[in-house]
Structures are given as structure tokens and as C-alpha cells.
Amino acid sequence: MTREDHPFEPDRPPGRPRATTHDELESIGMELFGRFGYENVSVQQIAEAAGVSRRTFFRYFPTKSDLPWGDFAQEVARLRSTLALVPEEVPLMTALRRAVVEFNRVPAEAIEQHRARLGLILTEPELIARSLLKFQLWREVIAEFAGRRLGLPGSSFLPELIGEIALSAAVAAYREWIPRHATDLPTLIDTAFEAMTDLEGLEHGTASALARGIAPAEGSSR
Known part of the structure; x- marks a missing residue:
């Protein structure tokens, strides 16, 4: 050829x-x-x-499938360090919410590459398979922190459940953000955690308020 x-x-x-x-x-x-x-x-x-x-x-x-993840090990280490500095008086889910929001904050000039990166990771079959390992590292950091707060092993049921829930909230925000160029990823993640910590409240009026808070700017398109 x-x-x-x-x-x-x-x-x-x-x-x-x-x-x-x-x-x-x-x-x-x-x-x-x-x-x-x-x-x-x-x-x-x-x-x-x-x-x-x-x-x-x-x-x-x-x-090749590691390239879109960048230096993910370093990023996971940054998440662990951020959580290690959280004062004990900050409630567990508030601490996780703030840390995950900061973990996903990128400089303005890197936003579109970050969007392309997440778009690949969440759609390409080879990268979806790779994500099982990568996201496991992320969940473990969350579970370790939750375990310390709860006085339980990080590998036990409740800390692992919290890790899964936190990851699901972040991934749902990623999927919403990728096609919506007028939205802000940290805002979406913050909203996802807010909704997750009061699911019953969604039935009583908070769902529409949260949805308005993440609506794209007027005149924008998905």
C-alpha cells in the first residue's frame, strides 16, 4: 500500500x-x-x-489503549492526596463530592482534549474493556477513604458500595457532558453528587431545580 x-x-x-x-x-x-x-x-x-x-x-x-488515559496513575495519586488532606469534621459524602469535582477540573485550554478523551474511553470497545482496570484503581481510592471514615476495611461491602456509587455519579456526568459543549463538567459532577445524596428529594421538587442548574446556555445545542 x-x-x-x-x-x-x-x-x-x-x-x-x-x-x-x-x-x-x-x-x-x-x-x-x-x-x-x-x-x-x-x-x-x-x-x-x-x-x-x-x-x-x-x-x-x-x-495503545493506555494513551487516552494519560498519566492516570498520577491522577489517582492526586485524588488520594486530596482526600488525605480533608479535615475530619467534613462529612464523608461532602468530602468525596468536593474531591471528585476537583479531580475533574481541567484548564480551559485542555477542555476539548479532555472531552475527546472521555468520548473515546466511554465509546470505543477496546477502551471500555480497559476502563474496567482503570476505574477499579479510582474506586479503590474512594473505598479506602470511606473505609477510614467508617472504621471498616476499604475492601468491605459499604466502602466498596460508596466507591461504586461515586464512580457511577461521575460517569453519568461524563456522558451528559461529552455532547453538551455549553455545560461545565465540574458543575455536572457536583449536581450528580447532590442528587445522589438525596434521591428521595428528587420526588419532591429538587429534580427540576437541579435540571435547571445544569441546563445549557440559551441558544446552544447538544
Whole structure:
């Protein structure tokens, strides 16, 4: 197959320096996924576009499916550190709500890449399978914190239940945010936690108030 047979050109664009960091490789990979589709881009093509070897790619990412997650281990460590600093007087669910909101706050210039990243993770079959492992790490941090507060092992039923509930609230917010460019992800997550901690209240008027709080700006579209 010649280069004319396929729209993908693996060479680096003129002037692009060789990628030498985790973030640079991630940015190049996400750009290629956006242009050609996740399934149509190989590790070799990402490495060539970045001007590095496959060995260098695998030094930063064990598999192609790890790339959209970025440095997730570092992010999970950040979540753990954030929770470790929460004063004891802050109620459990309030602490989790604030920590998960902050965990999902990204700089304005990174919002669209974050949206593309979550869109891939939650729709591509290979990445959905990978998410079982990645999200488990996230849930464990939540469960550990809940266990400390409840005086129970983090691996016991109630802490694990809280971890599952927190993850479900976050993922529901992600799914709502991805197509709605006029909405704010931290606001959606905050709203999800607020609704989750008072589910009975949704039947008595709070549902419509919460929905108004996350409505897109006038004139925007999903």
C-alpha cells in the first residue's frame, strides 16, 4: 500500500520536534485518533508521527489503549492526596463530592482534549474493556477513604458500595457532558453528587431545580 492509498501520513509535519515526553506523545496520539479514528491508528503510526521509536512509545504507554488515559496513575495519586488532606469534621459524602469535582477540573485550554478523551474511553470497545482496570484503581481510592471514615476495611461491602456509587455519579456526568459543549463538567459532577445524596428529594421538587442548574446556555445545542 502506498501513501496515496491511505489518508494517514505517519511522517511528522514540518517543524514538529521529536516527542520526548509522556504529554507530547499523548497529545500527538489524541490528535491522530481525532483525525482518523481510534481503530485506524496504530502504535507504529503514532511513534512515526512523533519521531520516536516503538520502544520509546512503550516506555510511556504499555498499550495503545493506555494513551487516552494519560498519566492516570498520577491522577489517582492526586485524588488520594486530596482526600488525605480533608479535615475530619467534613462529612464523608461532602468530602468525596468536593474531591471528585476537583479531580475533574481541567484548564480551559485542555477542555476539548479532555472531552475527546472521555468520548473515546466511554465509546470505543477496546477502551471500555480497559476502563474496567482503570476505574477499579479510582474506586479503590474512594473505598479506602470511606473505609477510614467508617472504621471498616476499604475492601468491605459499604466502602466498596460508596466507591461504586461515586464512580457511577461521575460517569453519568461524563456522558451528559461529552455532547453538551455549553455545560461545565465540574458543575455536572457536583449536581450528580447532590442528587445522589438525596434521591428521595428528587420526588419532591429538587429534580427540576437541579435540571435547571445544569441546563445549557440559551441558544446552544447538544
